Amino acid sequence: MKVAYIFSTQGHTVSYKLGQMILPQLEQGRHGAEVVAMFFFEDNCYVLQMGNPLGERLAQVARQQNILLMCCDHCCYERGIADKLIADVPIGCFPDLYKALAGNMPDQVITL
Amino acid sequence: MADDKHGTTHLDGSLTIYGYFRRAYRRSAWGEALPDAGPIVFGPDLNCALFSLEFDGACIVNAAYRCTTCVTLVAFCEHLSELVIGLPVEHVLRLEAEHLLHFHQEVPFERRDRALLAMNALKIAVQHFVQRSRP
Numbered sequence: 001m002k003v004a005y006i007f008s009t010q011g012h013t014v015s016y017k018l019g020q021m022i023l024p025q026l027e028q029g030r031h032g033a034e035v036v037a038m039f040f041f042e043d044n045c046y047v048l049q050m051g052n053p054l055g056e057r058l059a060q061v062a063r064q065q066n067i068l069l070m071c072c073d074h075c076c077y078e079r080g081i082a083d084k085l086i087a088d089v090p091i092g093c094f095p096d097l098y099k100a101l102a103g104n105m106p107d108q109v110i111t112l
Numbered sequence: 113m114a115d116d117k118h119g120t121t122h123l124d125g126s127l128t129i130y131g132y133f134r135r136a137y138r139r140s141a142w143g144e145a146l147p148d149a150g151p152i153v154f155g156p157d158l159n160c161a162l163f164s165l166e167f168d169g170a171c172i173v174n175a176a177y178r179c180t181t182c183v184t185l186v187a188f189c190e191h192l193s194e195l196v197i198g199l200p201v202e203h204v205l206r207l208e209a210e211h212l213l214h215f216h217q218e219v220p221f222e223r224r225d226r227a228l229l230a231m232n233a234l235k236i237a238v239q240h241f242v243q244r245s246r247p
Contacts, residue, residue, distance in 0.1 A: 073223065074183045077130035080119040083218045090222045093182065095157055 004037040004106035007044040013112050014040075014047045019054050026061045036104045037068040039097055045071040048089050049081050059086045068100050129216050132187035146176055150237025155229030159185055163193070163237035167245075172196045172204065177233070184223040188212055188230035196234065204238050207231060 005022070007013050018038075025031035038058075040048060048055045048071055062069050073091035076082040082091050090096070120131030127135065146164035154160045161179035165172050175193040179185050191212060196204050209227040213219065219227070 077128065077133070077183060077218070078119050080218070083220050085220070091220055099157070
């Protein structure tokens with residue numbers, strides 16, 4: 001099963017669900033589903049700033065497992081980080097996400 | 113007035129992409145048709161823009177636009193509509209997308225094509241006006 005995650009909720013979404021569950025499982029090859037994309041909204045975008053340890057780990061796994069990472073453009077401009085993201089992590093909006101996923105569609109989209 | 117908590121200004125006080133977007137969003141009357149607008153110009157990803165310009169004979173005295181709701185494109189159009197006020201037609205036709213990007217280093221590579229779309233829409237509106245003005 002292919003899944004895409006949308007990180008929308010504020011709070012511990014990234015540090016807890018992504019950092020302590022999803023990412024370690026992906027690194028260990030035991031997540032149980034093929035992750036094709038992760039899209040980040042609002043403060044969740046900060047995790048993909050250059051130098052963020054969690055984000056750097058995630059980007060490495062994404063490169064190895066062909067996972068699309070994308071941050072909301074509006075959210076990144078507002079936070080002044082649009083040009084400070086980890087290399088190869090684009091900013092975008094829904095049209096960009098759908099276009100990027102068109103060749104590798106998820107079976108489920110999970111909003112966290 | 114600077115509103116830094118929302119990332120609306122650069123360190124020198126000039127508006128960021130987000131600053132121009134917020135200004136456009138607050139002021140916009142998107143449903144109203146523009147008088148004597150230039151042609152719609154299409155860019156990649158189904159984005160498009162058009163400008164409506166007023167001249168005093170030599171210079172642009174008012175500029176308005178409509179475009180799709182990409183935050184970067186809206187901001188570039190908003191900035192251009194401010195930048196061209198008081199400029200002569202010949203000067204506007206010499207502007208390049210790089211001039212706009214120079215003000216907005218915060219725009220990452222994958223969004224820089226919006227500057228070209230906004231600039232093309234502006235220049236085509238100018239050419240549209242020049243052609244209509246010929247006797």
